[in-house]
Amino acid sequence: MSSNVHKEGDVMRQADPDGHFRRAESKFRHTIPSPQFQPEADRYVLYWHSGCPWAHRTIVTRQLKGLENIIQLVKLDGMEIGPGKGWCFTGQNGGPQQDPLYGFKYLRQFYTKADATYEGRVTVPMLWDKKTETIVSNESSDIIRMFYSAFDELLPVELREETKGDAGLYPPSLRPSIDALNEWVYNGINNGVYKVGFAASQAAYDANIGSLFESLDRLEAHLASSPGPYLFGANITEADIRLFPTIVRFDVAYHTLFKCNIKMIRHDYPRIDRWLRILYWDESERTGGGAFKDSTDFDSFRRGYAMVAGNGIVPAGPLPLILGPVQP
């Protein structure tokens, strides 16, 4: 009973027959660097949609790493429901009218170009290789790790992970701690909101809502017991990158549209809220000039979640969408 295989037209069906949402494994898991995929400028293209939290982490990382001139970005700006449809180009929400490489209208066309027999879900983010004309990866957690260091030889010395040492995004000294936190944050929070929001039965909702808020409580406690301002101290790490897209959507989308409404970040989790605002409002060099703020499109994800989890009506609040800047 897994959601691994979804036939065309199943875009809106997210839960398994028992009402539980189970995220499918990503199918394309190649790596850069590898013999087939070498780091080169202007060879790879990242396809994304601004509503998607998994794509959001790759966009943040691209900017934090200064990869803007190395990895091309192409924005899908629509979602159509029906057989053969899904993520698409409309030209009406800040993206191009059609794909600049092949003139495709749907993301699905890349998946079937890469693998004519592909039957899995057609998801963003997706990293495309222009040279071999195939998908490198459609797994955000792998893509961000490639971005940390695979292209470092093409970047100025000060942006390389080797130069940054313990201040890097995924420094060897912190890897076990980051991995451990990622694990429960993914299950309880990143994917936790989806297990609640896509639950198709009361039993599935009831089974998952508690662990989401227990995980948020645990996160608040983690921040209370750590030096801050970031999850692992004075430097932004992978743990912050992976958490941010979920937390920045929480009050304005998940709380209402996904029924994650036992508590709100801004009213009930002062340390998480502070952490969020420090990242969001930072437009200094530390964030590549605003990687978190620039990549956050509140309207896009409010509209997106209203469509997938509601009837398309976008709730007005809470206002403001995010509280103001705070000093780190």
Ligand SMILES: N[C@@H](CCC(=O)N[C@@H](CS)C(=O)NCC(=O)O)C(=O)O
């Ligand atoms: N494991 C993937 C998940 C990506 C994912 O689920 N993306 C969603 C958008 S937020 C998607 O494209 N959904 C379309 C579908 O499931 O049909 C990753 O982290 O990259």
